[in-house]
Amino acid sequence: MKINISILTCLFALILVGCGGKTEKKEEGFSVNRKKSPEKVEQSTPETNDVPASQRITLDNKGVGQIKDITLDPEIDQAMANAGSELFKTNCTACHRTDKRFIGPKMQGILERRSPEWVMNMILDPQLMVEEDRCAKDLLVEFNGAAMSNQNLTVEQTRSLLEYFRTL
Amino acid sequence: MKKIYYVIGGLLGATLLYMGCNQAAGPNTSGALASSAAEKVYVAPGEQDEFYAFLSGGYSGNLTVYGLPSGRMFKEIPVFSQFPTSGYGYSEETKPMLNTSFGFVPWDDLHHPDISQTNGELDGRWVFVNGNNTPRIARISLETFETEEIIEIPNSAGNHSSAFITENTEYVIAGTRFAVPVPQRDMPIDQYKGNFKGALSFISVDPETGRLDLKFQVLMPGFNYDLSHPGRGKSHGWHFFSTYNTEEANTLMEVNSSQNDKDFIAAINWQKIEEYVNNGGGEKMATNYAHNVYSHETHTGTSTMKKEVVTVDPTKVPDAVFFLPTPKSPHGCDVDPSGEYIIGSGKLSADLTVHSFTKMLAAIEGKKFDGEAYGIPILSFDDVMAGIVKSGGLGPLHTEFDARGNAYTTFFISSEVVKWRLETWDVVDRKPTFYSVGHLMIPGGNSRKPFGKYVVAMNKITKDRYLPTGPEMEHSAQIYDISGEKMELIYDFPTHGEPHYAAGCPAELLASKSKKIYRLDENKHPYAVTNPSEARVERNGNEVHVYMSTIRSHFTPDNIEGVKVGDKVYFHITNHEQDFDVPHGFSIIGQNTSELLIMPGQTKTSVWEPKQVGVWPFYCTDFCSALHQEMQGYVRVSPANSNIDLSWSLGGE
Numbered sequence: 111m112k113i114n115i116s117i118l119t120c121l122f123a124l125i126l127v128g129c130g131g132k133t134e135k136k137e138e139g140f141s142v143n144r145k146k147s148p149e150k151v152e153q154s155t156p157e158t159n160d161v162p163a164s165q166r167i168t169l170d171n172k173g174v175g176q177i178k179d180i181t182l183d184p185e186i187d188q189a190m191a192n193a194g195s196e197l198f199k200t201n202c203t204a205c206h207r208t209d210k211r212f213i214g215p216k217m218q219g220i221l222e223r224r225s226p227e228w229v230m231n232m233i234l235d236p237q238l239m240v241e242e243d244r245c246a247k248d249l250l251v252e253f254n255g256a257a258m259s260n261q262n263l264t265v266e267q268t269r270s271l272l273e274y275f276r277t278l
Numbered sequence: 279m280k281k282i283y284y285v286i287g288g289l290l291g292a293t294l295l296y297m298g299c300n301q302a303a304g305p306n307t308s309g310a311l312a313s314s315a316a317e318k319v320y321v322a323p324g325e326q327d328e329f330y331a332f333l334s335g336g337y338s339g340n341l342t343v344y345g346l347p348s349g350r351m352f353k354e355i356p357v358f359s360q361f362p363t364s365g366y367g368y369s370e371e372t373k374p375m376l377n378t379s380f381g382f383v384p385w386d387d388l389h390h391p392d393i394s395q396t397n398g399e400l401d402g403r404w405v406f407v408n409g410n411n412t413p414r415i416a417r418i419s420l421e422t423f424e425t426e427e428i429i430e431i432p433n434s435a436g437n438h439s440s441a442f443i444t445e446n447t448e449y450v451i452a453g454t455r456f457a458v459p460v461p462q463r464d465m466p467i468d469q470y471k472g473n474f475k476g477a478l479s480f481i482s483v484d485p486e487t488g489r490l491d492l493k494f495q496v497l498m499p500g501f502n503y504d505l506s507h508p509g510r511g512k513s514h515g516w517h518f519f520s521t522y523n524t525e526e527a528n529t530l531m532e533v534n535s536s537q538n539d540k541d542f543i544a545a546i547n548w549q550k551i552e553e554y555v556n557n558g559g560g561e562k563m564a565t566n567y568a569h570n571v572y573s574h575e576t577h578t579g580t581s582t583m584k585k586e587v588v589t590v591d592p593t594k595v596p597d598a599v600f601f602l603p604t605p606k607s608p609h610g611c612d613v614d615p616s617g618e619y620i621i622g623s624g625k626l627s628a629d630l631t632v633h634s635f636t637k638m639l640a641a642i643e644g645k646k647f648d649g650e651a652y653g654i655p656i657l658s659f660d661d662v663m664a665g666i667v668k669s670g671g672l673g674p675l676h677t678e679f680d681a682r683g684n685a686y687t688t689f690f691i692s693s694e695v696v697k698w699r700l701e702t703w704d705v706v707d708r709k710p711t712f713y714s715v716g717h718l719m720i721p722g723g724n725s726r727k728p729f730g731k732y733v734v735a736m737n738k739i740t741k742d743r744y745l746p747t748g749p750e751m752e753h754s755a756q757i758y759d760i761s762g763e764k765m766e767l768i769y770d771f772p773t774h775g776e777p778h779y780a781a782g783c784p785a786e787l788l789a790s791k792s793k794k795i796y797r798l799d800e801n802k803h804p805y806a807v808t809n810p811s812e813a814r815v816e817r818n819g820n821e822v823h824v825y826m827s828t829i830r831s832h833f834t835p836d837n838i839e840g841v842k843v844g845d846k847v848y849f850h851i852t853n854h855e856q857d858f859d860v861p862h863g864f865s866i867i868g869q870n871t872s873e874l875l876i877m878p879g880q881t882k883t884s885v886w887e888p889k890q891v892g893v894w895p896f897y898c899t900d901f902c903s904a905l906h907q908e909m910q911g912y913v914r915v916s917p918a919n920s921n922i923d924l925s926w927s928l929g930g931e
Contacts, residue, residue, distance in 0.1 A: 200798065204810045204829040204854050212929070213832065255904040259830055260857040262795060 163248035164215050167223050174242040175231030176265070182226060186276050193267075194274025201261045202271070208278050213256050215249065218278045226272055233268045236260055315768040318759055321348040326789070329721045329782050331734060332391045332405050333755075336776030339386045341407055341418065346721070346732055346782060347757055349771030357416045357425045358386030358409045362872035366425075369874055370848070370883040371803075372572070377581035378412055378430050379566045387411045390441055390505075390779040393420075394483075398445035398510045398615075398726030402787035404488050406441040406450045413437030415452050415481060417488050421793045422574060429490045430567040432587055433460045433477040433497075439506040439519050439611075443483070445726065449548065450490065451508065452479040453519050457500030457526070460589075461563065470528040472652075474500035477589075478519065480548055489571070494555045494588040496546060496599070499652040500526050502535070503544070505610055505676075510726050511617035513635040515549035518620050520604070520611035524651070535607070536626060540659065542601035542651075543611055543622050545638065550598040551590055559595065560588040575802040577881050593653035600642060601651060603659040604631050610676035614685065614700055615726050619664060623674035623687065630674050630687060632703065634664035665703040669696050675716060676779075678723030680730025680760060686723075688715040688735060695735050695758065697765055709765045711756055713739040720760070721782030729784060733758050733765070736777040744772055753777060794858040796879030803881035805850035810834045815926045822847045822924070828862040828876065829854040830903040832928065833896070836911030840924035843888055843917060849874075849896075852881040863899025866913070873899045888915040 172178065198206075198217075205213035220229060224245075232239050232246060236258035239246035250257060263271070321327055327345030335342055339359030343352045360367030360376070367376050367384055376384055386409030394403045404426075405418045413431035418424065431437055431452050439453030457474035459465055465473070476498040482491045501521040509516035524541045527534030554560065565587045572579040592599040604622035608631070612621045620633040640646075641661040648658045673691030680686070683700050693714055697707040715737050721729040735758065740751040752772035758765040798808055807813050807827045813834040816823045822845050827834045833851075841847055853862050855878035865873040866886050874882040888894065898909035916922050 199809045199811065201854075201856070204827060204832075204834065257830060257903055259855055259860070262856040 163245055163252050164211070165223075166245065166248075168228065168245050169223070169225050171243070171245060172225050172227035173231035173246070174238055175235050177227045177230040177234065177268075180226040180230065180269075180272075182276070187273055190270045190273040191277050192274075194270035194272070195277075197263070197267055197271055198274055201263065205256070205258070214253055214258060217275055220275050220278075221272075229272055229275065230265075230268045232258065233261070233263060233271060234265065315759075315766065319347040319349065319757065319769040321345070321350070326785065328785055329729070329732070330785055330788055331719065331721070331780055331782040332393070333719075333734075333736065333773055333777040333780040334388045334391055334407065335774055336389065336778055337387050338775030339388055339409070340775065341388060341391060341405070342774045342777075343423065344771075344773075345785075346734065347769060349755070349757060349769050351774065353423060354774060355418060355423055355425065357407055357418065358383075358388055358414065358428070360384045360872075363875065365872050365874040365882060365884065368872040368884070370885060371578040371881075374579040374581035375425060375428055375570045375572060377570055378414070378568045379432070379583070380412060383412045385411075386414060388775075388778075389438065391781040392441055392443050392450075392724070392779075393781045393783055394443060394447040394488075395445050395725055396447065398514070400722050400725055400727070400783045400787060401447075402783055402791075403447075405781060406443055408437050408440035408452060410437050410440075410455075413440075413452070413454070415441045415450055415490065417450075417483075417490060419488075419574075420788050421791055423792070424572070424574075426488065426572045426574075427490055428568075428570045429481060429492060430569070431477075431479050431481075431492070432565040432567040433458070433462075433475070433495060433563075433589075434479060436502075439478075439503045442506050442508055442517075444508045444517070444548070445510045445514050447483050447485070449480045449482055449493070451506060451517055451548075452481060453503035453506055454478070455502050455504060457502065457523075460497055461565065467528050470500060471526040472500070474526070476501055476503050476521075478503060478544075478546065480552070490569070492567070492584070492587055494551065494560055494590050496551060496590045496592050498544065498592060498599075499654070501542070501544075504608070507611055507613045507620075507724060509617050509635065510613060510615070513613065513617035513620075515547060516635075517546045517548050518611050518613065519544040519546070520608040520622055522607040522609075538606075540603040540605045541607055542656070543604045543608060543620060543633065544654075545600045545602060545620075546592075547598045551592075551595050554595045554598070555588055555590065560590045562586050563589045573802075574796065575800060577796070577801065577803045577806075597642065599654050600638070601654055601656045602633050602638065602662050603648065603656060604633070605629070610674070610687075612677040612679075612724065615679050615681065615728060617726075619700060621677045621685065621687075623676065625673055625675060625690070627674070628669060628672055630667040630669060630677070630698075631663060632665045632667065633662045637664060638662045665701070667698050667703045667705065669698070669705055669708075671696050671708070676718055678718055678720040678733065679728050680720060680723070681728045682730060684730070684760075686718060686720065686733050686760070686765075688718045690714055690716065690738070693737075695733065695765065697760070707764045709758060709767060711735045711737055712743050712754055712770065713737055713741060717777070717779045719780035719782055721784065723782075729782075731759070731761050733760050734780060734782070736773065736780065738776070740772070743770060795856055796877055798852075798854060798856060798879045801852065801879055801881060803850075803852070805848075805883065806881040807834075807850075807852045810854070813926070813928075815840070815924050817924055820845050824849045824926075826851045827854050828852070828864075828898070828909075830860070830862075831898070831905035831909040833864075833898075833909065833911045834928045835926035836928050837914075838912070838924075838926045839914040839916075840922045841888060841913055841915050842920055842922075843891060843915060845888060847886045847888065847913070848883055849886060850881060850883045851876055853878050855879070860902060861900050862902055862909070864896065865899050866896035867894045875900060888913070891915055891917055 329346035356366035413434035436455035438455035523535035606624035608622035671689035
């Protein structure tokens with residue numbers, strides 16, 4: 111009987127809450143501290159140095175894949191960059207923002223951290239990169255296991271994305 | 279007394295054990311044979327099959343894709359039936375595909391697949407199938423393995439002698455099994471005789487796009503047109519239909535339509551009739567039928583009602599239509615790879631009747647007629663018959679061919695496949711089937727170039743072949759190796775629905791061109807979101823349109839507010855993946871249709887009519903990534919009179 115009463119009380123309370131209006135101001139969640147501790151990357155190789163993969167600078171690493179060597183013209187090819195900008199909107203913005211971390215890393219400053227070859231290989235074959243490139247693998251872990259999608263872009267399209275990243 | 283039994287029992291047991299060991303050690307045991315059959319059908323993990331096989335699903339309304347020789351099923355292609363697995367027939371885009379002059383018909387009885395041909399050889403562009411119940415023909419793309427087109431056949435009923443294609447895919451041919459009043463009208467059933475008609479439809483196929491067009495219908499006497507096959511090679515330009523019920527009975531058919539000693543194979547010179555129609559011949563008849571076309575650009579089907587058909591009275595086209603007397607209620611009507619022999623399987627007979635195309639032409643030339651039926655000449659049996667196969671079996675149904683001069687015929691009543699030689703008509707081999715076999719299929723076995731390595735026999739009765747599953751079981755099929763002189767049973771596998779005919783082709787004809795993704799930049803769906811920043815929600819009266827995109831592993835947007843009870847919410851979902859084999863699903867609680875399964879680059883739409891106030895989740899139904907469980911979202915549904923504005927977001931953006 112006691113149980114029944116307490117159930118009724120609960121129900122009543124729920125109804126009251128239900129009547130409370132369109133926007134419910136209640137205490138949000140509970141207060142156990144379950145924020146993630148700052149990302150720690152496993153330290154099996156010396157180059158990790160406790161730095162999260164997204165902040166590491168790996169300019170000497172060209173990654174794994176078909177792009178072996180890219181020479182960037184000092185001048186930015188604006189037409190190519192514009193094409194890249196359009197492609198970025200349609201094929202990348204589901205997961206990337208230029209100015210902030212979203213599902214994946216932000217794109218501003220990407221070429222201060224990664225080599226042009228690494229960037230293109232990552233776009234062209236993310237699965238191979240995650241399997242064989244240490245930095246790509248660590249990024250996958252750092253970004254909650256959200257694997258980068260292969261967007262089936264051509265080398266030319268990928269090159270134009272790279273040119274767009276130079277403008278950011 | 280008991281002791282004696284124990285002793286005897288013990289001895290018997292020991293003897294059996296001993297025999298068992300002996301057999302296992304012997305060189306010619308069934309075990310050794312079985313392992314060689316196993317090697318023939320074993321496709322090792324990671325390896326692929328040698329042939330594709332397209333098996334009709336019969337009353338499932340769909341087409342199934344198998345591999346040979348493994349008997350593994352790869353896909354069920356929805357054609358005439360709604361298919362919740364993909365949302366076919368449930369999504370807004372695919373509902374029009376099932377439209378007919380009778381309204382939305384969500385099911386049919388799919389019987390006979392036929393792969394497109396060029397010069398009489400399989401070219402692997404499309405496979406055509408018939409819907410038997412509400413007469414329809416469908417064209418399925420062999421790049422996407424999806425139904426691209428369905429055309430309804432007016433004036434037809436029981437669309438059974440279909441869907442067979444001519445040797446350059448000029449026409450897909452569809453004959454009616456049931457004679458009906460043409461045009462349909464209110465009349466006494468017992469006035470069938472002399473009044474009902476049998477419409478044979480010739481549907482042209484556009485050589486580039488495959489687009490179907492009902493070019494003309496030949497209105498034949500009211501017999502039952504059971505099966506058919508095109509001429510090939512020398513007989514190209516002709517089409518042959520088996521008939522039964524030439525008695526024109528309208529009741530107690532199993533007795534009354536089995537009275538005549540011989541029925542007919544109807545030989546139709548379609549090239550002559552085509553010329554007649556092209557020169558303005560034939561009569562335009564008012565009618566009403568649906569023509570449904572699916573576009574892979576808009577990912578949408580559209581249904582158009584057609585209002586007219588050209589009909590041809592066969593007696594008005596000289597030398598175009600003849601009857602070949604054939605015993606006894608012939609079912610299968612098959613043409614050998616050379617085009618010379620037309621095989622009629624009299625299903626109430628033990629023998630097969632083989633007609634000669636050359637003799638037929640000579641008999642026409644020499645006017646060797648044995649009378650006429652409704653003005654159509656009946657050729658003299660002896661002047662067209664090339665030979666009789668004395669099979670010793672019972673109930674012959676269907677024949678396929680290899681490229682070595684052999685024919686293979688199924689016998690339903692005696693449950694067997696019989697191999698015989700063309701021209702000598704000698705039976706070479708016979709093997710039992712399990713049980714009551716209907717059609718059989720050799721890849722390319724109804725073309726000029728058969729691939730005579732395997733024959734698949736498709737049975738009507740399963741009984742003890744597999745573990746029992748209650749009264750209803752899948753039908754059994756058997757694969758025989760026919761590369762040698764004698765056929766060898768090598769495998770037995772269950773099939774889906776009820777396979778009637780099947781079509782097969784070498785794997786390399788299709789595998790390399792099979793589509794992997796739909797390109798997002800080619801998506802012309804009016805509600806597509808090709809850029810996630812275009813994702814939005816719009817209200818138009820009580821219609822709410824959600825323009826949503828998906829990629830691993832989130833929906834954009836994933837929080838929607840401002841929807842009200844009584845709204846009709848259209849979720850238009852575009853899958854932004856551009857990688858092979860990454861579909862996303864969509865379902866929402868209380869959906870009165872099915873889920874959607876959206877291929878990369880595709881847009882599909884599901885309608886949801888929320889009935890209850892609350893916050894209702896939706897989620898992805900296809901395990902897409904490690905974060906698939908997180909691929910979810912909420913719709914807030916407010917009372918009908920609420921004034922909450924529409925809003926939507928993803929991650930607070």
